[in-house]
Amino acid sequence: MTMGCHSDYALGLPLRRIELGNEHRIMGFLDKIFRGSSEPSPRVKELMDQMKSDDPALRAVACAELGEMGEEAKAATELLEELLQDEDGKVCIAAAGAIAKVVRGF
Numbered sequence: 484m485t486m487g488c489h490s491d492y493a494l495g496l497p498l499r500r501i502e503l504g505n506e507h508r509i510m511g512f513l514d515k516i517f518r519g520s521s522e523p524s525p526r527v528k529e530l531m532d533q534m535k536s537d538d539p540a541l542r543a544v545a546c547a548e549l550g551e552m553g554e555e556a557k558a559a560t561e562l563l564e565e566l567l568q569d570e571d572g573k574v575c576i577a578a579a580g581a582i583a584k585v586v587r588g589f
């Protein structure tokens with residue numbers, strides 16, 4: 484078995500040929516793997532709604548819960564960033580902690 488640039492093998496493993504016309508399906512699959520789904524889960528949507536509440540305690544709890552969800556909560560990043568400027572300090576702290584966990588993985 485010769486493994487050159489034009490080989491049907493990569494690292495000794497056979498490669499499947501990609502049929503033309505399926506590129507969009509392959510790119511969608513790769514996008515999901517590497518970037519995750521662009522649509523937030525129902526729980527993330529619910530928590531994002533709670534982050535818009537008039538009750539600062541509810542906003543802070545929603546931020547904390549999103550932080551515990553990690554990467555799954557990436558869709559809430561923009562709203563979390565807005566809450567860094569919240570009038571309630573506890574909300575700001577909770578939003579900062581959530582961003583650290585969701586975006587940076589801390």
